[in-house]
Amino acid sequence: MLSVMATGHTDPRRRERIIDATLDLIAEEGIANVSHRRIATRAGVPLGSMTYHFGGLEELLREAFGRFAERIVALFDSYLAAPNDRERARDAVTDLIHELSEDDQRYLVLTQELYTLAARQPAYRELTKEWMRRSRVHLERHFDPDTARQLDALIEGMTLHRALTPEPHDRALTREAVTRITTRDPAQR
Amino acid sequence: MLSVMATGHTDPRRRERIIDATLDLIAEEGIANVSHRRIATRAGVPLGSMTYHFGGLEELLREAFGRFAERIVALFDSYLAAPNDRERARDAVTDLIHELSEDDQRYLVLTQELYTLAARQPAYRELTKEWMRRSRVHLERHFDPDTARQLDALIEGMTLHRALTPEPHDRALTREAVTRITTRDPAQR
DNA sequence: CTTCAGAGCGTACGATCGTACGCATGCCGA
DNA sequence: TCGGCATGCGTACGATCGTACGCTCTGAAG
Known part of the structure; x- marks a missing residue:
């Protein structure tokens, strides 16, 4: 892999940014149109972060x-x-x-x-x-x-x-x- | 095919039953969880009826x-x-x-x-x-x-x-x- | 009885989804 | 300096999705 890959220990704001991106997306597109991938893109985080930081989509929404x-x-x-x-x-x-x-x-x-x-x-x-x-x-x-x-x-x-x-x-x-x-x-x- | 297949001309209530099933499903599961397939199952109609009777999912919802x-x-x-x-x-x-x-x-x-x-x-x-x-x-x-x-x-x-x-x-x-x-x-x- | 137009649907395709898992990475103790 | 380990993510899998298309069947015309 030529890009950054894993970052090791870091960034406690990851979670916050994901949550904010989730609310923004829901506001703009509706809950029916949110997905792990779209939230990740919006928040500028990799898809893998989603299930790492949150137990699942439902938990994230809650x-x-x-x-x-x-x-x-x-x-x-x-x-x-x-x-x-x-x-x-x-x-x-x-x-x-x-x-x-x-x-x-x-x-x-x-x-x-x-x-x-x-x-x-x-x-x-x-x-x-x-x-x-x-x-x-x-x-x-x-x-x-x-x-x-x-x-x-x-x-x-x-x-x-x-x-x-x-x-x-x-x-x-x-x-x-x-x-x-x-x-x-x-x-x- | 051994089952009924096509029925020819018929049943103007097909549309109504699909619409009712759609509302029931939305009420029970939420708009995020409705799909052509689930509506079709609920209404007791084949999947193909969905796109035949309605131009698409969005049109059906409207x-x-x-x-x-x-x-x-x-x-x-x-x-x-x-x-x-x-x-x-x-x-x-x-x-x-x-x-x-x-x-x-x-x-x-x-x-x-x-x-x-x-x-x-x-x-x-x-x-x-x-x-x-x-x-x-x-x-x-x-x-x-x-x-x-x-x-x-x-x-x-x-x-x-x-x-x-x-x-x-x-x-x-x-x-x-x-x-x-x-x-x-x-x-x- | 034969034909055929069109109503109605079975099915398959490509896209997208949630999620799990193994591996890359940087930090810390020795 | 170097090993070990926890953090964090790339990726792939199976499921499910919307939709289009071609085939089946019916009823009416002749």
Whole structure:
């Protein structure tokens, strides 16, 4: 062999780069179109690395989505931990919805793929449950538990609709929805 | 060949059975795990039928999801066309959310797979946009357009959370959320 | 009864897949 | 300096895939 061949001991970032490449590929091509070979090419690592660093494709996917969930939870934390009163919490939720549905559809796609897996496999369902639990903890600092659950569902739905719909809700409408869902015993019209 | 071989002209339900088998398979195994062969086995048709009746796997999937979307739209219609006043509309929406997230996760899984495709491919996005448009038409018979959009998003989010969460919202909580989101200018607490 | 057009499918091809295994490589102790 | 060993990867195997093509068979026309 004339090229580099084995490198001996090295590079703890190999795993990270593989995981990142996996998430990128899933976002761009869908889980149906990822393979060891395509991930390896994308990450710039040899095919053999795949089964060396990860027990198999399934294990790699679990780890990749685990990483994704961690990042999302961190994002939720960063938005929802800060506000100290109810009005600011509503603002933060509004911001979060717009952040999640903005720009490319990376977040949307990865979330959808995760939910799809969650609907069928308990391991993935744990990821999403933990995610929902964490965000509810934040919301419950400002709202009662029932309201928190309703608001959590609204965040989900508005994020999705904003991303899939030609004319997404503008900020004022989002804010209005957040206000409505977090307000009890309203006088009906 | 000793078995049946070709059957000559026949059976217009071949296509239907293939499409149904496709949806069943996707619901059970995920889009990543469907193939011409597995669909054929499931539908009880020969492999050759696949490329005979459909231009290819992609075309089959589009048609299958088209059929799914039609059925869902019909379900939305059946729930949302009936009510004649605002209160009954709220009840109907509540019923719809519970219907969609009940029992098996067939609806959840297929919807997630469709949204995932919609996020990446315009053809599928049209399907979902049409679906959203149709449901909004119903909702707008009872609520103003902005409210209809917010309610539509809430339906989405609550359906998902009910299906994925260990203790789904009970009916009273769902109804409360529907009431809140459809009530304007509430007095804040 | 004979013919034949076209509906429908059996089958085979090339591509791609996941995975395992043996070998190349560089580091460390002596 | 040199041996041994753990790290890391090149490669090959068997399975599975989508698809195209030519053959079989049916029903209708005559």
